[in-house]
Amino acid sequence: MAITTPGTRPANPRFSSGPCAKPPTWTLDALADAPLGRSHRAAVGKDKLKAAIETTREVLGVPADYKIGIVPASDTGAYEMAMWSMLGERPAQMVAWESFGAGWVTDAVKQLKIEAETITAEYGEIVDFTTLDFDKDVCFTWNGTTSGVRLPNGDAIPADRAGLTLCDATSAAFAMDLPWDKLDVTTFSWQKVLGGEAAHGILILSPRAVERLESYTPAWPLPKIFRLTKGGKLIDGIFTGATINTPSMLCVEDYLFALDWAKSVGGLKGLIARADANAKAVWDFCDANDWIDNLAVDPATRSNTSVCLKFTDARITDGAAFAKAVAKRLEAEGIALDIGAYRDAPAGLRIWCGGTVETSDIEAMLPWLAWAFETEIEAQKAAA
Ligand SMILES: Cc1ncc(COP(=O)(O)O)c(C=O)c1O
Numbered sequence: 001m002a003i004t005t006p007g008t009r010p011a012n013p014r015f016s017s018g019p020c021a022k023p024p025t026w027t028l029d030a031l032a033d034a035p036l037g038r039s040h041r042a043a044v045g046k047d048k049l050k051a052a053i054e055t056t057r058e059v060l061g062v063p064a065d066y067k068i069g070i071v072p073a074s075d076t077g078a079y080e081m082a083m084w085s086m087l088g089e090r091p092a093q094m095v096a097w098e099s100f101g102a103g104w105v106t107d108a109v110k111q112l113k114i115e116a117e118t119i120t121a122e123y124g125e126i127v128d129f130t131t132l133d134f135d136k137d138v139c140f141t142w143n144g145t146t147s148g149v150r151l152p153n154g155d156a157i158p159a160d161r162a163g164l165t166l167c168d169a170t171s172a173a174f175a176m177d178l179p180w181d182k183l184d185v186t187t188f189s190w191q192k193v194l195g196g197e198a199a200h201g202i203l204i205l206s207p208r209a210v211e212r213l214e215s216y217t218p219a220w221p222l223p224k225i226f227r228l229t230k231g232g233k234l235i236d237g238i239f240t241g242a243t244i245n246t247p248s249m250l251c252v253e254d255y256l257f258a259l260d261w262a263k264s265v266g267g268l269k270g271l272i273a274r275a276d277a278n279a280k281a282v283w284d285f286c287d288a289n290d291w292i293d294n295l296a297v298d299p300a301t302r303s304n305t306s307v308c309l310k311f312t313d314a315r316i317t318d319g320a321a322f323a324k325a326v327a328k329r330l331e332a333e334g335i336a337l338d339i340g341a342y343r344d345a346p347a348g349l350r351i352w353c354g355g356t357v358e359t360s361d362i363e364a365m366l367p368w369l370a371w372a373f374e375t376e377i378e379a380q381k382a383a384a
Pocket of ligand 1: 075100143170199
């Protein structure tokens, strides 16, 4: 069978789920104003860090009485800092439906060894939040980056809960509406939806999270890198730009650029619309082709950032090898980089659809996906 080679190529083949594509207008020259070789505690450095915090608040619509801090070690650092500082005061429910959520379960159960119940769903499914007990602390990941399954909303989280909600929102922030009144701890990394650099995390605390920090001391020791309080009081400096240790001012400049770009495309609303349009292009492609499908079972839970796909063609003999071969063909052609499913996830593809990706690039890439699929089916036949 003759397989047609598509005529159009994506201008940018970067569809990785992290680090994600830079904003389309990004250039290295855009970082020329970074105060390199200067102290981050000098006025120039502090001002940049403060601007990063306040612009984050503005773009994400974080309430004025919530604290926003820049912390070490990316999203992992931010989330573990929160777990180590706040959990153990009461029992917890650890909720997971893919590998990153599962990592936080391991932290609570095997490392912190707190009283915790584990509630999980398989890849493609989600946990029913109406069954959870929010008088306990509840830890979860808003968008499961490795399964492409997200919480559609926070409606099941009661406003008058007694426990805290700890939300890993790293592949959700800047692409999905986050209900701040339902979230006590929210974390993300710059390297995800805004296409920033890795290694810096953002930690957002509700007034109730601050209250927990100031009224509860965990039974275990805390390294300096995790310490958010001193003498029973929140270290306020962390939330105004006086970071715990030294940040990269080049990464800060890069994040400020990304925030400015976000504002130029309409802020959060604009970013959500861009991600929605990208994801819809992929979903429509799945609807039009009977050999590929979304891994998310319930359409209401489909991610608009990390869109995870599975091959469903009965002719495929080895699902994992087939998916890898398709991803490899697209990479070799320079059409799509880094779109293989996450190592712990079911075999398939994962296409990043966050706002820094152009819809025209997704649309140019999809015919090539069909080309790679058909080419691989033929290759499999020839090898049999
Ligand atoms: C949901 C989720 N949590 C945590 C992480 C880890 O992020 P980082 O490497 O920025 O710490 C990732 C990275 O992909 C993720 O998707």
